Amino acid sequence: MDPGMDPAGAFPVLERELRAALAEDERRQREGEAKLRALRQGVPDYDQFREIVLASHLKPLEKKDRLGQRRNVLWNPCAAPAGTAPACTVDIPQELDQLPGTAAEFHRDWRRCLKSGTEKYQFLLELGGEALGRIFQADVGFGLLGEFLTVLAENIHPGDRAAILQILQSLAGTERFGLNVALLSQAEKESSQDLFRKLQSRDGQAAGQGEAHPMETHLEKETEEERTVVELMKLYQIG
Numbered sequence: 598m599d600p601g602m603d604p605a606g607a608f609p610v611l612e613r614e615l616r617a618a619l620a621e622d623e624r625r626q627r628e629g630e631a632k633l634r635a636l637r638q639g640v641p642d643y644d645q646f647r648e649i650v651l652a653s654h655l656k657p658l659e660k661k662d663r664l665g666q667r668r669n670v671l672w673n674p675c676a677a678p679a680g681t682a683p684a685c686t687v688d689i690p691q692e693l694d695q696l697p698g699t700a701a702e703f704h705r706d707w708r709r710c711l712k713s714g715t716e717k718y719q720f721l722l723e724l725g726g727e728a729l730g731r732i733f734q735a736d737v738g739f740g741l742l743g744e745f746l747t748v749l750a751e752n753i754h755p756g757d758r759a760a761i762l763q764i765l766q767s768l769a770g771t772e773r774f775g776l777n778v779a780l781l782s783q784a785e786k787e788s789s790q791d792l793f794r795k796l797q798s799r800d801g802q803a804a805g806q807g808e809a810h811p812m813e814t815h816l817e818k819e820t821e822e823e824r825t826v827v828e829l830m831k832l833y834q835i836g
Contacts, residue, residue, distance in 0.1 A: 628739050696724055697732065700738065703733075707741075718749065718752035718753075722757060722760050722761075725760065725764070726764040726765075727763070727767060730766075735772055736777075742777045742778070745768065746781075746792055750791045750795065753796075762825050766829065769829065774832070789833055789835060793833070793835050
C-alpha cells in the first residue's frame with residue numbers, strides 16, 4: 598500500500614490485500630492436509646497423489662444438495678446460459694477484468710477462466726516474468742510449475758524467447774523452487790526438456806523478429822540468452 602495514500606481510500610486496498618492473504622493461507626492449509634491424506638492412504642504413484650492435491654478445493658455434496666428440488670447450477674463458474682453476459686471472458690488477456698496481483702487471484706483466473714493452452718500461454722506472457730515472480734515469491738502452488746512448463750513447451754512461438762526466459766528466471770527465484778522441480782511428474786519433466794530443446798533451437802532463437810538491430814548488438818543479445826538458457830537448464834535439472 599502506498600504510504601501517501603488517503604486514509605479513506607486505503608481501507609478498500611487493505612481489505613482486498615487481507616482477503617487475498619486469507620485465501621492464500623487457506624489454499625496452503627488445504628493442500629497441506631490433502632498431501633497428508635494422500636500419504637496416509639498410501640497412493641501407489643505420484644499422478645494419483647497430484648490429483649488428490651489438485652482436487653483439494655472440491656467439497657462433497659451435503660444431503661440438502663443431493664435431495665429435494667432440482668436446481669440449475671453452473672458447474673463451470675465462467676460459463677453462462679445463452680443470452681446472458683458471461684461471468685468472465687476467455688479471450689486472453691484483453692478481456693479479463695484485470696490481471697491478477699496475488700497468488701489467490703491467479704489461481705482463480707488460471708483454474709476458472711482459461712480454457713485452452715493457447716489462452717494460458719498468452720496469459721503468462723501478458724503477466725511477464727517480473728509479475729509472476731512477485732505473485733509467487735513465497736511459493737509456486739502445487740502442480741503449477743509443471744503446468745507452466747507444459748503450456749510454454751506446447752505453445753512457444755518464435756520471437757517469444759526472451760519473454761519465456763524471463764518467466765523461467767523469475768520462477769527459479771521463488772521459494773521452494775528446487776522442491777517443486779523435484780516433484781514434477783515424468784510427463785512434466787519431458788515437457789520441460791522439450792521446452793529447453795526449443796529454446797536452444799534456431800526456431801526458438803528468432804528473438805527480435807521484425808526489429809532492426811545492428812549485427813554486433815544482435816550477437817551480444819543472442820550470446821547472453823544462450824548463457825541464460827544454460828544456467829536455467831541447471832536450475833531446472835535438465836540433463
